[in-house]
Amino acid sequence: MHDSPEAPAASTSPAATLTRADFEYPLPDELIAQHPPAERGASRLLHVEPGAALPLTDLRLTDLRISDLTRRLLPGDLLIMNDTRVIKARLHGHKHSGGKIELLVERIDTECEAIAMIRSSHPPAPGSMLHFDGATATVTSRDGAFFGLRFDMPVLALLDRAGALPLPPYIRHVPDAQDDERYQTVYARHPGAVAAPTAGLHFDETLLVRLAESGIGRAFVTLHVGAGTFQPMRHDDPAQHVMHAERYQVPVETVDAIAATRARGGRVVAVGTTSLRTLEAATSDSGILTAGSSETALFIRPGYRFKAVDALITNFHLPGSTLMMLVAAFAGLDAIRAAYAHAVAQRYRFFSYGDAMLLERAK
Numbered sequence: 001m002h003d004s005p006e007a008p009a010a011s012t013s014p015a016a017t018l019t020r021a022d023f024e025y026p027l028p029d030e031l032i033a034q035h036p037p038a039e040r041g042a043s044r045l046l047h048v049e050p051g052a053a054l055p056l057t058d059l060r061l062t063d064l065r066i067s068d069l070t071r072r073l074l075p076g077d078l079l080i081m082n083d084t085r086v087i088k089a090r091l092h093g094h095k096h097s098g099g100k101i102e103l104l105v106e107r108i109d110t111e112c113e114a115i116a117m118i119r120s121s122h123p124p125a126p127g128s129m130l131h132f133d134g135a136t137a138t139v140t141s142r143d144g145a146f147f148g149l150r151f152d153m154p155v156l157a158l159l160d161r162a163g164a165l166p167l168p169p170y171i172r173h174v175p176d177a178q179d180d181e182r183y184q185t186v187y188a189r190h191p192g193a194v195a196a197p198t199a200g201l202h203f204d205e206t207l208l209v210r211l212a213e214s215g216i217g218r219a220f221v222t223l224h225v226g227a228g229t230f231q232p233m234r235h236d237d238p239a240q241h242v243m244h245a246e247r248y249q250v251p252v253e254t255v256d257a258i259a260a261t262r263a264r265g266g267r268v269v270a271v272g273t274t275s276l277r278t279l280e281a282a283t284s285d286s287g288i289l290t291a292g293s294s295e296t297a298l299f300i301r302p303g304y305r306f307k308a309v310d311a312l313i314t315n316f317h318l319p320g321s322t323l324m325m326l327v328a329a330f331a332g333l334d335a336i337r338a339a340y341a342h343a344v345a346q347r348y349r350f351f352s353y354g355d356a357m358l359l360e361r362a363k
Contacts, residue, residue: 015303018107019236022333023324025340032170033353034183040204041066044355046343050335050362059335059340064358066202067210067280069313072358075215076266079256080196082274083220085188087156089227093132095124103132103149104166105159105194106227107247111142112151117227156191161238166194166227168352170318183352192224192247195273198315198352199272216265219257221278223248223296238325243297248278252291258308260291267310273326275299279308301325302333312359316343316350332362 037043043066048161051058064072073079089105094215102119109115118124124147128139135158140326151158165175165183175183185200212216233241258268258279270276281296283289287307299322312330317323328336341359348355 015301017062018302018333019237019240020238020320023154023321023328024319025344027319027344028348031344031347031350031354033349033351033355034173036178036201036351036353038214040182040186040202041207043202044348045069045072045358046074046339046355047358047360048331048335048339049360050332059338063346066356067207069207070210070214070216073211073214073216073311074267076261076264077216077269077311078261078273079199079211079216079218079269079277079313080254080258080275081187081203081218081220081271082200082223082275082278083185083187083189084193084197084224085191085220086184086193087191088159088194089158089166090164091132091162093118093130096129096131099300101130102263103225105155105163106146106244106297107224110153110194111154111156113208114149114151114155115146116149117145118147128316132158135162167362168195170351171353187220189220190224192221192222194227195222195225196352197225197272199275199313199356202272202313202354203294204357215256217261219251220252221248221250222280223274223277223314225274233320233322237301238301238322240298241322241337243279243296243299243322244296247293247295248281249293250278250282250289250291255289255291268308269311269313270309271313271317273312273314273323276309276312276326276330280306283308298313300323300329302329304329306330306361308334310361312361313356314359315356316340316348316353316354318351327357327359330361331359335362 045064045066047062049060091103093101104117106115124139126139130137135153137149137151140150165179184198224247226244235241252299281298
């Protein structure tokens with residue numbers, strides 16, 4: 001175990017003047033995890049405790065294992081987990097004219113209708129016919145990079161038969177049987193995501209049982225992660241970036257569990273940024289969490305005032321990404337800069353199949 005109080009010089013930039021460059025960091029390519037660890041529950045965990053104020057003289061960074069969550073979380077705390085299930089959203093096919101295409105399904109709207117991104121030499125026009133392993137889809141609309149499609153069979157059935165798991169572009173191998181198992185959480189229930197809620201990949205059944213025995217509860221939300229999660233920021237000014245909308249659901253049971261947690265003085269701990277965004281989107285400015293289904297394009301960056309979440313378990317995110325901005329908003333930009341520099345120096349594994357952090361919310 002390694003405790004580190006060191007921190008870089010504190011930033012004095014107000015949130016309104018931050019640019020994408022403020023969220024970049026150097027990362028050796030060999031630290032990008034290409035495969036999951038041999039076993040779930042074997043990942044490392046960096047506990048980031050930002051302290052009370054700038055300068056960050058009381059920042060604490062502690063090297064742990066994911067199994068140490070049973071000691072770092074407290075009896076009465078509540079884990080919120082995203083129980084979405086990743087679908088085999090990548091399809092290869094051809095146009096009616098014969099040209100090859102690659103499809104990445106963004107979301108399934110009805111049994112036979114979907115929104116997708118299409119890679120081809122020339123974008124297909126509305127009315128075009130696309131062919132996939134015995135199935136046909138008609139292009140019904142286009143909105144920027146996204147195309148509306150109507151299939152002649154149920155979309156999920158086609159994806160299960162002919163689709164491939166949509167691993168992120170920084171994972172360079174072809175998806176295999178190990179990915180089919182390990183790029184899903186053990187509690188995945190509702191199909192619809194095109195990327196895994198990766199903080200949940202660390203939890204195996206043994207850890208879940210140990211957490212429950214330690215008095216740490218769990219409840220679920222569902223947010224179907226869309227293809228927009230792969231899209232890089234195209235503006236240096238974060239205020240110019242527009243997030244893609246994603247569907248979510250908050251069950252009544254989860255609202256009740258959070259209310260009971262607050263009543264007993266426990267903390268709400270989001271497992272992953274998708275769980276955090278769901279709770280924040282469903283919570284009013286006055287702090288009222290509402291059950292039900294909706295969509296969110298919430299972009300959390302420094303300056304955001306958190307209403308629903310006290311701590312966050314999350315993986316390490318891509319330099320200059322919207323998720324780097326989210327964790328900087330949660331724990332403080334300087335704390336995150338220090339944590340990432342520490343993780344690189346200590347050879348943590350990064351991104352979807354990498355290690356995790358436990359972030360305490362900045363005071």
